[in-house]
Amino acid sequence: MDNLRLKLARIEKGLSQQELADLCEVTRQTIGLIEKGKYNPTLNLCIKIAITLDKTLNDLFWHENKK
Amino acid sequence: MDERNRQIAYKIISIMYFLTLLAMQAIVLYRQLVLGQDLHEFEDIAIIMTVNSLFLISALLYFGAIPIRKLKIRSILLIYALLVVLGSLFTYAKYNLFGGQELTFRELFDKLIAVFAITGIILLFFIIFSILGKRKMEKELE
Numbered sequence: 001m002d003n004l005r006l007k008l009a010r011i012e013k014g015l016s017q018q019e020l021a022d023l024c025e026v027t028r029q030t031i032g033l034i035e036k037g038k039y040n041p042t043l044n045l046c047i048k049i050a051i052t053l054d055k056t057l058n059d060l061f062w063h064e065n066k067k
Numbered sequence: 068m069d070e071r072n073r074q075i076a077y078k079i080i081s082i083m084y085f086l087t088l089l090a091m092q093a094i095v096l097y098r099q100l101v102l103g104q105d106l107h108e109f110e111d112i113a114i115i116m117t118v119n120s121l122f123l124i125s126a127l128l129y130f131g132a133i134p135i136r137k138l139k140i141r142s143i144l145l146i147y148a149l150l151v152v153l154g155s156l157f158t159y160a161k162y163n164l165f166g167g168q169e170l171t172f173r174e175l176f177d178k179l180i181a182v183f184a185i186t187g188i189i190l191l192f193f194i195i196f197s198i199l200g201k202r203k204m205e206k207e208l209e
């Protein structure tokens with residue numbers, strides 16, 4: 001399932017995938033796969049991404065109706 | 068290299084390592100049972116395999132990859148008995164079925180004593196590493 005909230009937050013902040021990846025010290029592919037929902041990042045990386053985008057973990061990664 | 072690259076690399080390395088161990092085990096069995104070679108002809112591979120497997124399981128126990136809540140004497144004895152039975156069956160098959168030689172009771176008894184002793188030493192090794200690993204974990208949690 002695509003993580004649209006992450007994608008929107010990144011665009012809102014005016015960052016490309018490569019820029020966000022550089023700020024979080026990961027590769028562009030990793031950010032792309034997280035946005036596509038094809039890679040589950042570690043909590044450390046989630047926190048790094050959230051801090052970089054000035055969001056909370058809930059804003060980016062929590063799904064209200066996910067069981 | 069980020070966490071995803073590392074994860075993929077570790078996964079591939081683990082699979083390749085497992086396949087290598089499996090292939091080496093197959094070679095040892097083939098040489099032993101099909102070609103009927105003596106131990107000294109493949110001693111080097113056998114030593115590498117033994118040391119490797121011994122330290123692999125010990126490391127898994129030490130670093131907590133194999134979850135052990137409590138070391139119970141009953142479970143240890145059960146595992147020991149199981150390993151002894153498997154070792155004895157293998158020894159019997161190796162000489163009587165594949166080796167084509169009928170071992171006398173005395174010869175078989177001598178070989179079984181070796182199985183009992185070696186299995187005991189291996190298990191003791193694992194127990195020591197489990198205890199050390201448990202202590203390490205408790206220290207980290209303090």
